[in-house]
Amino acid sequence: MGLYLDACAATPPHPQVLAAMAEAQARFWANPSSLHTPGVEAAEALERCRQELAELLGAPGHRVVFTSGGTEADNLALLGLGRRLKPGRLLLSPLEHPAVAQAAAQLQREGWQVVLLPVGPDGRIDPTDFGPLLAPPTRLVSIGWASSEIGTLQPMAELARLCRDAGVPLHSDAVQAVGQVPVDLGAVPVNLLSLSAHKFQGPRGIGALLLAPGLEIEPLQHGGGQEGGLRPGTEAVALAIGLVRALALRLEALPREGPRLGACRDRLLERLLACPGLRGSGAQGQRLPHHLSLLLRSAAGVPLCGRSAVRALARRGVAVSSGSACSSGRSSPSASLLAIGCTAAEARSGLRLSLGPWIDDDALAPLPGLLESLLPTLPAADPS
Template sequence: MSRRVYLDHNASTPVHPDVVAEMLPFFSETFGNPSSVHGFGREARDGMDQARARMAAFMRTSPDELVFTSGGTESDNLAIKGVAYAAKRGHLITSKIEHHAVLRTCQWLETQGFAVTYLDVDEYGMVDPDDVKHAMRPDTIAISIMHANSEVGTIQPIAAIGALARERGVPLHVDAVQTFGKVPIDVDAMGISLLSASSHKIYGPKGVALLWIRKGTRMVSVQHGGEHERRRRAGTENVAGIVGFGKALEIRGRDMAAEATRLTALRDRLWDGIRAAVPDVKLNGHPTERLPGTANLSYRNVESESIVLGLDLKGVGVSAGSACTSGSVEPSYVLVAMGVSLDWAMGAVRHSLGRSTTAEDIDYVVASVEPIVRRLREKMPVTA
C-alpha cells in the first residue's frame, strides 16, 4: 500500500484509541437511560457526570453551565436562537465568515423579524473590534463571532470583542469548534457568555458537542420534550459519546501546548516547502494569529478541485477552498469576504494537520503537489 496522508483534521479527526476504550462499556454494559432512577440508569448518569465534571474543570467553569448537544451545528443553533427567542425581537451582530451553522441561523432569524449585521473582515480574515462597537445598537441582543475560522484558521480578537460585549451587557456567543482543545480559552477573561465546541474535531466521536452557557444568560430552549440538561435541551443524552468527548478533552488538556508547537512548525515547513517549489502561490489567513495546524494556500489560475483530486491519487487528503455547485466552480465565501481575487480564490487548498502528521508526511505532500500544479498549468489555456 502506498503512502496515505490525512491533512483534513479541520473536517474531522480519527477517534483516539483511549477514547474508544473509555466509550466501549457504555454501549452494552453501562447502557441504562441516565434519567432512570434505578442502578442501571444511575451508572450511566455517573459516567456522564464524570465527563461533565472533567470538561468543566478543563474550562474552569461550573458543570451546571454545560449542555450536551448532537454537534457543533446544534450548539450554534441553540445559542443563537435560544438568546433571540428569549428576547423576542432585536438585532444581532455576526461576521461574514462564520460557519454556515451560524450564518444560516442568522439568515433564518431575519425571516422571523430579527435584524442582523454581517461584519466585514480584513485581508487576513480578521474582524475589527471597532466595527463591532460601531454596529452596536440600543436593541442589540447578541453578538456571535467565531474563535477561529475553519478554512483559513485566523484567530479572532475575542477578548477585545468580549470586553465591548460586557460593557454593553450584550451576550457574546463564540463558535469555538475549531479552537476548543487546540488553543487556550478563558471564558471569563475573554468575556464570553456562550461557547460552542464539538467532539469530532479533537479525536472524539462524531455527533456530540457542548454548549457552555454562562449562568444568568437569558435564553430559552429550542427543542422541547423531557427535562434533560436542566430543561435546556430535551432528549436522552448520547452517554457513550459524552464519555468519549470527556476523555478526548482530557487528552487534549495534556498535550495541547506541546502539540500546538509541533503543528505550528510542521505547518510552516509545509508552507516554506511549497513556496520554494511552486511559483505563484500564496498563504490565505493571518500569518501568525492562526490555528497551529492550518495552512490554506492559493495557487493562482489553477482550480483547487483538480489539485485535491491529484493529491487524492497520491493518497493525500486535503480539502478544496472552492466548491462545485451546479456545474460551475464557486469560490469560498470566506476568501471572497477577505477580498481574495477570483484568480487566487479558485485555487485555494486547505491543509489541516493533526496528531498523526509527521515531517515525512509534509515533505511527501510538498514533493507531490509540485508536479500536479505544474501539469495543470501546462494544460491551462493561455490567458492575456
C-alpha cells in the same frame, strides 16, 4: 490512511477514547432518566462529564448542554437565544461556518437585522471598529473563535470584554479552536460557546453548548426534560465520556503538541511558498497552529480550481480540503475568501491543509514537490 491533512474536517478517534467509550457503553447503558440504580449510575456519569467539560474550559459555573455536534450547538445558541430576545441587530463575523450563517439567516427571516462585521485582509476583526457597533439596536453577536477555512484566530478576549461592557451577549463557535489553542472562559467572557468532539479526536455525533450562568435560552426541540429541558432525548452517555476523555487528552498534550505542529506547519508553508503559483491566505501570526491555507495559481498568475486539486491529491493518497468540508460539495466561491478581498476566481482556488498529532516533517516531505507537479494539470477556477 495515506497522508491525512484534513484535521479541520474530522480527526481519527484517539485509541484511549475508543477504549473509554467501549467500557462506558457496557457499564452505563441504562437510561439516565431511570430512577433505579443502573439509571442513577448512568446519570451520575453524565453529570461528571458535564462538570469536567466545564472545568476543562475554565468555566466551572457554566451550564453544559450536550448536543449532536457543532451544527446543533450553533443553532441552539443563535435561535435559542434570538427567539428569547426582542428582534434587533445581530452582528456576525463574515467567516462563519454555514451552521452559524444559516441560523442567522433564519433569525433574519424572523425579524432580526443581520450585519456582517468588517474584517481585514487577514480575516481579523479590529476591536476598535467593533466597539461602536455594539450600540443599540445590537442585541446579539456571534463570532467564530477560529476560522475553519482560513485559520484566522479572532482577538476573542478583547471582543468579549467589549460585548460584556456593552451588555450584549456573545456567542462563539469554537468548534475549530477547542483542543487546538487554549480556550479559557474564565479569561474570555463569552456567553455561549459551541464545540464538537470529532474535531479533537473524540467521537462523531456529540458536541456541546456552554451557557454562562443565568443565561436563559429556548429549546429547539420538545420532548422530555433532558439536558435541563434544552435538548430533549435520551442522553448518549458513552459519547459524552468520549468527548471529555478526548478533550482532556488533547489539553494535556497541547503545550507540547501545539508548538510542534505550528513549527511543522511553518516549515511546510515555507517550502510551499517557494513553489511558483502557491500563495498563502489568511492571517500569518494569529492563526490555528495546525492550519495552512493556500491559493493556487498558474505560472501566468491565473487562479486554479481548488476542488480539482483536492481530487488530484486524493488520487495520490493525500487528503486535503478546498475549504470547509461541509460546503465543498458545492461549487460556490468561499465566502470567507471573498470576505478577505479575494476575487470570485481566487475564492475558488483555495486549498486547506490541516495537521494532527499523526503528522511529522517526514510525512510532509513529498508534498511540496507533488503539489508543484500537479499545478500545470489543473483547470482555471471559474471567475463568475
